[in-house]
Structures are given as C-alpha cells and as structure tokens.
Amino acid sequence: MSSKVVGQSVPKIDAATKVRGQRKFPQDFNMEGQLYAKVVWSEYPHARVSKIDLSQAEALPGVVAILTSKDVPVNEYGINIMDQPVLVGEGEKVRWLGDRIAIVIAESEKIAQEARQLVRVEYEPLPVVTDPREAMKPDAPLIHEERGDSNILKHIKIRKGDIEKGFAEADVIIESYYLTPHVEHAYMQPEAGVGYIDEQGRVTVIAAAQWSHDDLHQISHMLDLPLDQVREIVPAIGGAFGGREDMYIQHLLALCAYCVRRPVKMVFDREESVMRTGKRHPYYMKYKWGATRAGKLTAMEMEIISDAGAYASTSVPVLSNSASFAAGPYVVPNAKVDAYTVYTNNAVTMAMRGFGSTQPPVAYESQMNKLAEALGMDPVELRMKNLLEDGSIALTGNPMPPGVGVKETLRQTALAAGWKEEDGVWIKPGPGLPSAPYKRRGIGVACGYKNVGYSFGFDDKTRAIVELALDESGEIARALVKLGASDQGMGAHTALAQIAAEALGIDYEKVRVALVDTSVVPDAGSCSASRHVYMSGNAVIRACQEAARKREEAIQRGERRVSAEYEYHGRSVRPTTPYDDENGMCDPHIGYGYASQIALVEVDVGTGQTEVLKVWAAQDVGKAINPEMVKGQAGGGVHMGLGYALTEEFIQKEGLIKTRRFSEYHIPTVADMPREFIPLIVEVPDPTGPYGAKGVGEMTTLPTAPAIISAIHDAVGVWIDNLPATAEKVWRAMQVRS
Amino acid sequence: MLTLKMFLNGQEVSVDVEPGELLADVLRDKLGLIGTKISCGEGECGACTVLVDGKAVDSCLYPVLKAQGREVITIEGLGQDNRLDTIQQAFVDKTAPQCGYCIPGMVISAKALLDENPHPTRKEIEEGISGNLCRCTGYYQIIEAIELACERLAEEGGTG
Amino acid sequence: MLEARGGEARIIAGGTDLVLQSQRGQCLAKAMVDITRIPGLDHIEERDGLIYIGAQVTHGQVAASPLIRSRAGVLAEACGSVGGPQIRNVGTLVGNVVNALPAADGAIALFALDAEAEVAERAGRRWTPIATLYAGVGLCTVDPCTAMITQLRFRALGKGEVGAFERLAKRRALVLPILNTAAIVGLDGDKVEKARIAIGPVAATPFVATEAAEVLVGRTPDEASVTEAAELAAQAAQPRDSLLRGSAEYRKAMVEVLVRRALWRAVEGASLQEGEDANS
Incomplete structure (x- = not known):
C-alpha cells in the first residue's frame, strides 16, 4: 500500500491553536480559590542547615502554610536513584543551589514572594568541590556520605581487542583533551503548574512533563500514597529537551496540594529556571587514537569523566550512552574506555537532547579531523574508510542492525556542499572569498549517531489505546489515540496521528490524540531518546491493526464503538543487554539514527569571532513521517549545536551560578544562525521502525558543534578543544599559534 | 488602585491596576489574555511582545499605566472569529510552531514588521524578529512563514 | 510634580531599565512620573547646525531618523544596535544617559559627538556636557527624583x-x-x-x-x-x-x-x- 498520510507535511495537530495563543501552557491554568507557592532555595552549594526560622514569615498576613521537610511523608525522590531530598531540614545538608528548604504558600503571589524572603535559614558552610577530577580523589569532601566513601557514582569499562598492538600498528597517533560545558536547556516556558485534589480525591498536578507516569511513581513514593491516588495532566509543553524528564516542580505542586488540600499554583521565574534546575553534563575527555597511513583506525584509548553535579538524576544512563558512543560511528578493532560520572556541588546534570551522545562527538569528530590533517587525507574520505555499515562490529562488540545510514548522510551532505568524489577519493571544495580582509573562511565536517529507545536491558515499552467511532455504514468517522506520550513541541502527537491515519487508512483530520492525563491514557514511556515515533509509532500501528480487526466484528454486531489496546516492547525487536562488568561487551541499543553536517564559517582574525554562514545538515530518519517537521528538528538541532559551539557559556564559580538569566546566558538569536541552511532528509529504512522510521530529535544536534570547530580550524588553523569557542578563546589560540 | 482605560484589540477596556503593575501581568491575570507569554521577564526574549500604538513592545517591561489611552493589540486581536489572519495562517502552513511558547510574540513581531514594511528583505525579516528568542526551530520556518505571509498579503492587497 | 512628592517620585520614560531595577530592588522610588506624554519632548531637529533630541525620543526613532542618519550616522548605528526592536521602540536615548552605564551604545556615540544635555530642575534649565552627568557606574548626577534631562544636543557632522x-x-x-x-x-x-x-x-x-x-x-x-x-x-x-x-x-x-x-x-x-x- 502506498502511503497517503505518512510522508506528507500535514499541518501540525496543535499549530492553529498555538498561533492564536489559545493553547494552554501550565502557567495559563488558574483554579477557583487557588493559593500561590514560592520556594525558599538553598543559598549555599554545600552546607549544613543549622536553623530554619519561620516565625517572621508565618506572621505575615495571607500566609497559609510553610512546608518544611517535616511535612514530606517520604522525603526523597529521583528518577534513577532516590538520592534527592524534597526539602532539606535542620541538621541536613544542601548540596547545590537547587536544593529547597521550604515552600511558602499564601493567598497571593506577592505575599508568597514577600514571605519567602522572611524565612531565615542559618547554614554551616562545608567545603565545596566543583571539578569532578578533584572530586574523584580519595581525600575529596564527600557529597553523599550516606552513599559510601567515594563521589564516583559509576565507572564503566570497555576493553576490546588489544590496544598495545593497535597503537603499534598505527602510523599516526592523535592525543587530545576535550572539555564540554554545562548547557542550559533554556526552554522558553519556565516551570509552572497547579496542584489540586481532584473530584475523586486524587492528588493531581497540571505541569509540563516528559514522562508523567514515572512522575507518578516518584510522587506516590514521596506522599506514601497508592499510585491510583495520584494523577498528572500534561497540557502544552513549552519545550523540554530533556529538562523535564526529572521533576523540578511536579512533586512540589503535589506536596502543596496534599498538605493544604486546596489548589496551589507555582510559577518559576527565569532565574529560578536557570539557577535551580538541571543542565547537560560537562565532560572531560582524554582521547588517544591511532590510524595507519592508509587511513584505517587501529586503536582508541579514552577516558571520559562526567560531572554529575549534586544528585544522580540520570547521570549513570547518560554515561552509559556516552561510553557506547565513545568511538563515534566508526569501526575500530582495539579500544579501551574508562568512563566515570562523579558527584560535585555543581548544578545537577541530567538528560538534554542527546542524553550522553552530544559530548563524545566533540571529541571523536575532532579526533577524526585531526587524523585527516595528520594523514593529509580529506576528512570525508577518512570517514568513508571507517564508518559503520550494516553488520559492522561496534565498540561494544555487537553487530550493527540493518539500516545503518551514516555513510549515506555523509555522502549526500558532502556532495551538496561541493565535495567531488572519484573512485573513493574525495576532494574538498574551496570555502569562497571572505567578506572582509580581516576575515578567513573555513569549512568543516562531522558525523554523529545515537540510539533510539531505552538501552542496556531496560524494558522499553509503550502502551497505546485506539478508539474508533463508526458511522452508520461502518466507516471510521473518528479515531482517538490514547497514550501517555508527551509532545514537548516537536510534533510527536502529529506524527502519531499520521501513523494512526495511515494504519487505519483514513484521513489525518479524523484522528485525535488525547491529552496526556494519567487517569485516562496508558504509560507510553518518556518523551526522550528520540523514541516516540519509533516505539509509540509501533504501538499505535499495532493497536490500529487490532482496532481494524475488531471493527469487522463490531459491524457484524451492529456496534458503533471499537477500542483496541497494544503494548509494544523494544525487546521484541532486539533484547538489549547491560555492559559486561569486565570488558563492557553488550548489545546496547534497540535502534539508531544517524546524521552528518558541514559548516561554512568566517572567523574574524582581529577579534576571534566566528560567524556560521551556511550549514548542510543530513539526517537519516529511516522514513520522514512529516518532512517539514523533520526539517524543523534539523533547524532546532543546528540552533542548539551552534549555541553549544559558540555562544552558550554557563558560568559557575565555586558552585555559584553567574549566568542567571537570558541576558547572561546567550542562546543564539536569529542573527546568529547561518543565513543559509540546507536540510537534507535521508531515508535508509529501519526494517523494525513504523514505515521504516527511526528517531530524529536528537541526532540533528550531534554534528553541529564539531563541524563548526573543524571549520574554525580550516579558517585560522587553531583547534578549540574546549567548548564553547568564544571569540576570546579563538583569539588566544591564534595568539599562541603566531 | 487606579482605573486604566485602553483600547485593547479594538475595544475600549477599563481595568483596575496597581501603579507598579506590568502590562503583561494585567493582560494575563486580570484580562485573561493568556496568549501573551512570559518567559525571561527582562525584555530578552520577546515572548510577551504586544503592539502599543502599532509598535512592538515587551509587555513584561512595560508599566501598565503607560498604556493609558493607547491602542494595545495582543495575539488574541489577530484574525476574526474562527479565521486565522494571514500571518497566523502562514505560520501554520510553514510548520513554524514547535512548542509554540514563543509563537504569539513572533507573530506580533512579524505583524509589526509587515505593517510598517510590507516588502521586507530577508535581512529585514531577521532584524524584525531579532528581539524574539526561539529554542525549538532555529528560526528557519518562522522566516519562511513571514515570507509566505508577505506574498499572500501582497496578493490580498493589504493587511486587512 | 516631582517636588510635590518630596523626592519620592522619579521620572520614567521608556522604563526598560527602570522596571528591572525596581524588580531587583535597585530603585526605591515610590512613584513614577511618566514623561512620554508631556508635549514638546519628542523632537529630533536641527537648528543652527545643532541637532536636538528630546527626552521622549526612542532608540528606534534615532536609528531610523533621516536627519540623524545623514548628519550623525554614528549615533544611528549605535542606537540601532541596542537590544532588539521591542527595546528600541520603548527605551529612550536620554534614558540611556540617565542610566549612566559605561557600556550604553547610544551614550558612547553621544560622547564621541561631544553632546550636551539640558537639565531642567527647580532652579531652571541649564546645558551641560554629558560627561558632567556621569559620577560612576550607573550613577547620574541628575537625580531623577528632583530633576530631568529634557533634551540632548550636539553639533551636526559637517562635510568631510x-x-x-x-x-x-x-x-x-x-x-x-x-x-x-x-x-x-x-x-x-x-x-x-x-x-x-x-x-x-x-x-x-x-x-x-x-x-x-x-x-x-x-x-x-x-x-x-x-x-x-x-x-x-x-x-x-x-x-x-x-x-x-x-x-x-x-x-x-x-x-x-x-x-x-x-x-x-x-x-x-x-x-x-x-x-x-x-x-x-
């Protein structure tokens, strides 16, 4: 059957209400008789709370309640490891600026704001550790005494082949040390929401969340309530990018509603959103790679240290991903990886677009570009000799499953950008003339790849319900898809509606996707790992097939309603396995997506400033369910990659945050984006994906930073191994070089 | 409390305000116009953009009393009944909204630009939305939407 | 009016900086006197080789003014690089001076133009070089609770x-x-x-x-x-x-x-x- 809806750029399901300003985000909800809450935040990155004095605040007229640790039934939470206190009480420790001492609830927002400033907290400051390399040392101050005698949260080892032998075979060896910074998600919608007790007595939260069913588990644990006594509703989400995978406001709203039994609204301002919530992990990466004169990789040795910040969040799975991608999308017979994630008193670090796959490319792609230079070989050609193909043995010893499209993305990007190929020899185009005598142009290339779905033995699953309303003749009048898949804005609901329409053979306009309300929709897993199109898409197709079958029966029985349900498990395609403790060998991931990009830049040799003029971005999405949405993901991925490479500098000093707002933390404006942007959609089908689709959301951001870094080198001859490549950094590198 | 009068989306509106209040808060909390979004609270992102006397302003930085007697247009003032206006429709057709939180402000900035300059160059479009941040799109489909709106407005002969 | 409030009210024009200062507790005035409706402060004009810019004139208006672009292009360039369009539509050039920040783009151009400011206070009006208005980072010698800058002037750039x-x-x-x-x-x-x-x-x-x-x-x-x-x-x-x-x-x-x-x-x-x- 040729597809009618899949592959079409239908209008997004929520676009019309969004352009009218009618779509409600969490801050847009108000309830009758609602109270307002404000958090009293930690003032120290590491200290013991000696005294909390609420007397002045409680005396303020209009203050309804001030919640402290004593009010929390089970004072712990955490998405992966429950190492976070909900509220920090007297005698307990704060470990970063995002820890909370109390929540003030008042009749108005103004009173709550005033009252929180009247809460007096006394602290005994403790030694602060902010560099994970220091924190790893045996005598470092412990962040979590209760969790053993080391700040090291996890060490992953990969041992493949024989690296001594591999390096002996190498004609060229490149050694470098790479640093990537904290990155702020900077979604436009700050954390907000309302907590209340619903008509059935359930503690209910309206908030933006990426995985509401997991939030429920954490909230029910915190409140010591059965799961069916808690509920979460997810309206429009104003961006998330991983930043709403952990709870930053959901549990606080639940606690407020639970304690005061009235609706409570809480809205973070931008400073709270920047200073008190998680970031992307900074990485310290020591890379040593060898290759033969013919351009074959022979050995790799990598040490990766990630800064977990004050609490674990998903630092361990993020690190696990990074280790598996440490070699990049390349075949290497001999490799050694030691990867660590370490507690510090810095901001908590967590999921952010890429989940551990965005830091390694900064290292592995610069390694490839440096090797190409050392070998006098074109960087595309060197990659073509080493890139993964179907069945290639990956770093973790597993064969790559069918649908490896990385070569095709590189081929298409390179050709589009003007490379010439003849018999496997690739020739780079010239970068063109600079716009001013004090500017130099350069062109750079990078690839990347990432998993789709949850990995390392986790049972990734999505449950979907499809309900059909039939007309008199038995035709499908409407279809409703119910699943707990959040749409952070990328268009998951639109894509799933398209998949449902295709599977049912009906018009897209007839499909609705239910609001995510845990009392109505089943668990579809998190909106992360680029997984909803692939995982939830597979569940929706099968639920639709089941519904279509039931429709025949319904027609015979003269019924007008049909409901079908399906739970899809990733292990039905590929049962993933965890790392072997000794050698790290495993089959890590269910599926993969691939991308390549080329950047053309102009560097100002006087100031060191880089302008990105043009980006070619190819992503292998298997099948573009909605091509315009794929292009939107590519544009957004390049935006984040460009900020990562050049403009976004998250500055902390001794655990204190210096970039507190948008005037200090600089995401790219329209003027910073390349004037020319060429998205290329590559479709190498994944036989297990819905209509061949893979994931797309994260892969589009992987190659951008290393491509820009490589282009800067091409322009002015300096390697920036420490992101972001600010004007000052590039200028200094040029000073050193001359 | 003072009573403020303004012409909001074509209608005269009276609202009681405190002197220190900001236009964005009054629109959202007192007048229920939730389409105006607050994101940075310091004039650094444009999510709260509205038109005051035809000019785009950050309503999160705009003392509400300054709006006395002035004409204010918010996202809710665009389009008629259930019909989107030309700019809004172009944003839908070009898949411009992702999360959509910046979009009302973007649409208003685009309107301010096109009302003043019906045939902007690509660079002028970029300048027109350079006070509006978006974290999702990379801005490309937003620019394409504004270009499409220009073409359609030219065919329609005005912003009517 | 300022006098009637005994120094507790202060002048506000665009307010783009002032609103933030007051949110962050850096401005303690109890009332604001909005000058954007007072007639006679919205001019950009040339008289006898001098260009006058009134206190209501925004960065956007300066940047777009044909007079400024042709006779003091450096000021148009500077004002055009302030913030984004929304800020330029509201923030005034005089406000840029009153804020007395050493990084203010408009003020830097005014210093190059050797501009003067007219200060209106109880004692009357006087012209003074803008340099005399700066007492330190964010410190203006004109107290906006008792006085105001009504306009700026500088010599239009000549041929060559x-x-x-x-x-x-x-x-x-x-x-x-x-x-x-x-x-x-x-x-x-x-x-x-x-x-x-x-x-x-x-x-x-x-x-x-x-x-x-x-x-x-x-x-x-x-x-x-x-x-x-x-x-x-x-x-x-x-x-x-x-x-x-x-x-x-x-x-x-x-x-x-x-x-x-x-x-x-x-x-x-x-x-x-x-x-x-x-x-x-």
Missing part, C-alpha cells in the same frame, strides 16, 4: 566629517556589548582636522580617548597614524577582568582592533565626502 560605531558582543543581536567604540574623523583635504574617540565599557564611565584622537590631528590618515591612535586608545583604556565579558587582556587588545576599524571606516567615509567636494 564622518563617524563610525563598532561593537563586540557575545552574540550578534539582543545583547549588551563587551566592548564598543564610536570614532569621528573630520578631514580637511587629506589631513585630519579633528578626531574624537569614545570607548565603553573600559572605565566606570564612557571613556574618551583624547590622546589617541589628538595624535591623528594634522596628519594624513594612514596605516601608521591610525595604528598609533588605536594603540594609544588601547593603552589608555582600563577594562577589568569580567567573568561575563571576558578578560581585561583580551578586551584591551580588542580596543585596538575596534578603534582601528572605526577610525578606518570614518576616514573612508570622510575621504569620500571630501572627494565629492573636490569633484563638485
């Missing part, structure tokens, strides 16, 4: 006299500068007749590099003289190490780069005008 504005920032729009400079060069034939260079933020107040400008006067602007001037400007500038803006070393080096570029652009513009003059 051109200015240029250069700016370095962490990104390409909607951002405060880490360094900015405005340079004006007046040529008489092929010799520099006058020059003026203002730089920010390299001191507590906008900095005028007098020595650097003087070294050009009487000389033909060439690589040697422009370099000498730029180097002198860099020597005189005293930027501080800043976590957010960059190291003092870098910014000092950048003073030379930006001043050199601004001077060259000004010289090229002025030579063009002189050339037209010679041809006409």
